[in-house]
Amino acid sequence: MPDFHSPLEAFLYWEAKAPKNIFLKQPIHGKIKTYSFAEAGEEARKIASAIQSYHLPNRSHVAILSNNCAHWMMADIAIMMAGHVSIPIYPTLNDASIKQILEHSETKAIIVGKLENFETQKSGIPKMPMISVGMFGRYEGDLWEDLVQKHSPLQDVYIPKHDDLHTIIYTSGTTGNPKGVMHTVNNFAESSKTFREVMQLQEHIRMFSYLPLAHVAERAMCNSGITLGASISFVESLETFAKNLEDTQPHIFFAVPRIWTKFRDKILDSMPQKKLNILLNIPILNSIVKNKLRQKLGLKEAVFIVSAAAPIASSLVKWYRKLGIVIHQGYGMTEDCCVSHFNTPQASKIGTVGKPLMGVKAKLSAEGEICLLNNCLMVGYYKNPEATADVFDEESYLKTGDIGEYDHDGFLTITGRVKDQFKTDKGKYISPSHIELMLSSNTDIEQICIVGTGIPQPIALITLSETGKIKLKAQLVEGLIATVNSINPNLEKHEKVEKVIIMKEDWNVANGLTTPSLKVKRNSIEKIHQEFYKEWFESTDKVIFE
Template sequence: MPANRDASFVDNLAQNVAVLFLDRVETSPQAEAFRFPVGEAWESVTWKQAGERVSRLAAGLLSLGLTSEQRVGIASGTRYEWILADLAVMCAGGATTTVYPTTNAEDTAYIVGDAECQVVFAEDDEQVAKLTEEKSQIPTVKKVVVFDGTTDGDWLIGLDDLEKLGEAYLAEHPGVIEETATSIAPDALATLIYTSGTTGKPKGVRLLHRGWVYEGAAIKSQNILHEDDLQFLWLPMAHSFGKVLLSTQLACGFATAIDGRVEKIVDNLGVVKPTFMGAAPRIFEKAHARIVTMTASEGGAKEKIFQQAFKVGIEVDKRKREGKSIPLGLKIQHGLFDKLVFSKVRERFGGRVKFFISGSAALNAEIAEWFHAAGILILEGYGMTENSAGATVNHPDEYKMGTVGQAFPGSEVRIGEGGEVQLRGPHIMAGYHNLPDKTAETLTEDGWLRTGDKGEIDADGFLTITGRIKELFKTSGGKYVAPPAIESKFKALCPYASQFMVFGAERNFVVALVTLDPDAMAGWAEENGMSGKSYTEIVQSQPVKDMVAGYVEQLNAKLNRWETIKKWEILDHDLTIESGELTPSMKVKRAVVEGNNKDLIDSFYG
């Protein structure tokens, strides 16, 4: 059955996010809205309970003098209170300004100051300390509302204190939340998200109510998510990918289980048993690597059965996608392997997953095929902060692996000059905050967003992204190289890889820097008589270098001659958000890594 491309829903969008939320509360009052961890248990709230709390918090913000489109910061990891705060800002007519909890004090002050935030929600004492340290730089901030941490009853108040202010305000102004919500125009500012740029200060992307409402409605129109679905949400809510999943929840009405602790994802999936989840490719790479290396460590018959199962699974899957018949012998084998192997893989993710959605970076097609062979569909999508996160996505009934799917109904994608992907529709940003020149560079006069990504669209409208235009480079021999394609191939081959970064612009050959996953290497060390040694000792050892060399050799066999990796080195540390080498959405800051390792890269060409 082909995906629904009907865009008539665009004419009947909710007026704004606040109305969308209040309508959901009215439509599904007793249905589960959110669940979240409290100690080792999970607590659940209905839409009515969430609505009452959001109304009190929104009224609290109004009592502090918040007016239309004024900014309110949220400096916190992903948790239930983040969502309450964001919805309260929407219902009070303000605009949420997101701050990653990993952002340093100086950049936190820059974002809060540039946005002229009136109020900031802060997760804990660590986030409060950043604001206190830079208090002179954020003169517009009247109050800091703390989720968990110390308050002073003056500048620093608790979430409960804000609710009490709201209760008193509602007693004097009954109906104020509904009145405020219906007064917000579709083109009013809803969110300021500061992109974690690889150079210079972050840019504030101005996203409107109509963009978020459109995104949720576009996904709802495709009839793939319903009220009886259950989402597991761990993504950073400070990132547009997390925010768009909230808009989708309001539009579709399903429940969401929330826990932002990345290290708990796999454990939580087993407990929560969701029907879908959004994630960055790194999560799927890690899960794939963990399953493959665990099975390899068991060895013997188990490993042989596992390998044969995936050989059969991938063959059956390929035949199905190509519309070919499956021979009886292969069908019988597949049924047996499904019981022995694939069902156990699905069980690790809770056993109820209809599909995963992958976004924020390119997913390797071989990893997508491996999961699909086990009966787990990963739908890859594409978008960026500047278009409210979602621009294209594959559909469960109509998908092509290796592509990022077709344009959302009601919006457009085209290939512009130099192969650049360009987008147009209700989801496009209003511009960059206080940066008219940057806005003019990025938006064309007739409303197209220049993405900076290179891509191709096939005859069926499926988009394939080949890389960032500025990341593509030419060797001194005049050959073009697309690093992301090579990097994702290596990560599909090597289950121990964390990052593989390719360099070689204007040089006569291509080189790479490798980082290995600390969890996977701890397992490798135990099996190879190196347990107890430090990460650096393990990854710099000769057996590990030999192991990686084998995977580089396999990679080179799949590449064009000019793309092959002639020299490489394993770094003594993995890249982290804290070190500034990864963005909070787990993308590599290539320029930072290249700058930090300039001497090493130069030495390859010595």
């Protein structure tokens, strides 16, 4: 298999070499609609012709607003074929956020696909050419299906140059407005090559795409899939997620820690921990139970399983290992095209994010900030030279904003975020990340935000997991106090957790308290709750219900 210089070059290779191989699998109304490389190529070429008929300026910015689906992938390929630059937009954003990105990015046209709330979002789209997909109930602007009937396939497709701008990815940002991260064609070619080699992936693997394609990690993984001639399956709905995953049995699976927690909760719903322990300790039943659970999760044939985007509790990784599911934690960000650190089958240490990947140079600043150099760093932030200058040091290393430390074997542990540090009224700085990770061993907790500005000791704001929500109040409180008492001896005096506050509502994208990649938005949570810190701290209760 050749080294491809762009995702489009990889697609064209498989379109020519294996035209009948299934490329995309889209569940719709309980059935699977498949697209071979030839069929996807023909639709993409026709949509590319349609985009060219809009007579946009050369290298225009064309947005994609959609959940993951076959049409997202074909739209991305069509934009490349037409010689333009893609602007992916998170499908959960509200109209104001969509408008801000479209205007800032100077987008000239938009493709709208599979969405749940487009009626509330469409007011954020300024007047511009719009293509919508009828298969998903979208009928605004020009209909995808009509354009496919009307236009001939574009034969003379644009072949991207090495340093062409490929995409602008707007970060989901836990603070402030998102910034537009500019990546070249070469950056995605390099990240795809790195992932293929690190994960030792073979041609024609099965993939399952459900994390937002507007996020760099899922985009990079799917681009890696294109280079391998992979078959990529999608989700029909949240309700069908488990079935879609089980039916796919992907060879590679990537999830964020919250998803691993939810998977565990589902298993324990049907098989309590005590029963599971007994079955796993019986030699003959052990392998039967493991195989059945892996099959049901959709991970029976997975050769590489990943957790990233946020720290995962070591206890959770160990729990899965007892089921024969080995989760490799990795670390990367939009700005470095996800090429940073990874645990691999050859070099793995639970509790760390692994060693630097091939071609990555890493160092720690005097303050402990992780700084990176690789051959696929972003060009910069779109129309933001000041922020671009601030994020690179004098040696052109990217300043990640994360604080970390290396052990004597070269494995990196993330210990916090530079901007997440806060000071209690004792004048002591606290990095909350490691405390949150310790607390996450309690399966009754879904999300955690350690805070403490203006009070003597930190307190934990939490939301409850499904198992936590159904527990008796006394049992829940007892368990939370036991967890706090177990972790406090391992913390410095000024870090010891004083109280646990249980939030009334979950934190999610809809209420603006998590990013689309499910990271907690600390600033937004603090803005709502900081006025109550003193009152909560002075309460005689150790666990407080908001």
